[in-house]
Amino acid sequence: MDNNIEIKLGNVGMIYQADSNEVTALTGVSLNIQKGEFISLLGPSGCGKTTLLRIVADLLKSTSGEVLIEGNTPETARLDRKYGMVFQSPVLYQWRTVRKNIELPLELMKVKKEDRRARAEKMLELVGLSKFADHYPHQLSGGMQQRVGIARALAIRPEILLMDEPFSALDEFTREKLHEDLLRIWSKTNKTVIFVTHNIAEAVFLSDRVCVLSPHPGRLSAVVDINLSRPRTQDIKDSHEFTALVSKVRNSFEGV
Numbered sequence: 001m002d003n004n005i006e007i008k009l010g011n012v013g014m015i016y017q018a019d020s021n022e023v024t025a026l027t028g029v030s031l032n033i034q035k036g037e038f039i040s041l042l043g044p045s046g047c048g049k050t051t052l053l054r055i056v057a058d059l060l061k062s063t064s065g066e067v068l069i070e071g072n073t074p075e076t077a078r079l080d081r082k083y084g085m086v087f088q089s090p091v092l093y094q095w096r097t098v099r100k101n102i103e104l105p106l107e108l109m110k111v112k113k114e115d116r117r118a119r120a121e122k123m124l125e126l127v128g129l130s131k132f133a134d135h136y137p138h139q140l141s142g143g144m145q146q147r148v149g150i151a152r153a154l155a156i157r158p159e160i161l162l163m164d165e166p167f168s169a170l171d172e173f174t175r176e177k178l179h180e181d182l183l184r185i186w187s188k189t190n191k192t193v194i195f196v197t198h199n200i201a202e203a204v205f206l207s208d209r210v211c212v213l214s215p216h217p218g219r220l221s222a223v224v225d226i227n228l229s230r231p232r233t234q235d236i237k238d239s240h241e242f243t244a245l246v247s248k249v250r251n252s253f254e255g256v
């Protein structure tokens with residue numbers, strides 16, 4: 001086995017039972033994800049992106065196939081706290097300060113107070129919010145709240161960061177800034193990232209590989225290598241290579 005493979009998906013399928021109907025959300029998804037890789041799951045609404053992310057996270061069990069996280073089940077990986085999750089809405093506790101929101105998972109893990117404090121400080125610095133540690137969520141912009149969500153996910157020191165359309169509710173300017181910030185954080189922390197999106201340019205800008213999911217039924221129709229140099233800044237979007245990759249990804253959808 002390749003020691004560098006962190007996540008192995010073998011012929012993963014998911015059939016939901018909805019009343020008397022069956023919905024095939026995913027069929028035959030096979031993919032190996034390397035440690036430290038930045039992967040996007042890209043596709044239109046209903047192609048099974050969230051389903052696949054939830055299967056990896058052990059929030060759902062696939063109905064066929066196999067998922068291995070460093071050779072173990074997703075359940076083992078979850079219990080070992082290998083996952084950090086970031087959702088479209090950061091779900092912050094309004095009565096807790098930014099610092100206290102970031103400390104919350106550490107409290108649940110019974111991490112000592114001084115250690116919690118120190119880790120939260122480090123995370124605040126990483127996401128550029130040190131000055132806002134004692135603010136409450138409603139005092140922050142949407143982009144800042146999402147940074148708190150990222151800091152909280154990273155506080156438990158997960159190996160794998162699972163992100164479900166984390167920036168889709170943000171305006172274009174904020175989103176672009178967060179793209180660059182996320183890449184900086186990723187390069188500093190060496191996490192494996194699975195990033196769900198339906199935005200082609202976002203997937204190309206961020207990823208090492210873009211996994212294209214096509215609908216009816218949800219399946220992996222292509223995996224496109226994004227061999228753009230790093231670090232990446234917004235001006236890369238003006239390059240011929242970038243536009244060529246966006247076209248290549250767009251042309252790899254089937255039945256959309």
Ligand SMILES: Nc1ncnc2c1ncn2[C@@H]1O[C@H](COP(=O)(O)OP(=O)(O)OP(=O)(O)O)[C@@H](O)[C@H]1O
Pocket residue numbers: 016017018023024025043044045046047048049050051052198218
């Ligand atoms: N709990 C459920 N019961 C029945 N069908 C479901 C359930 N959850 C999802 N589905 C169906 O499975 C398919 C894939 O859904 P999923 O949410 O994974 O897609 P998605 O690509 O993440 O979509 P979106 O971009 O809109 O979030 C869809 O047809 C959806 O209707």
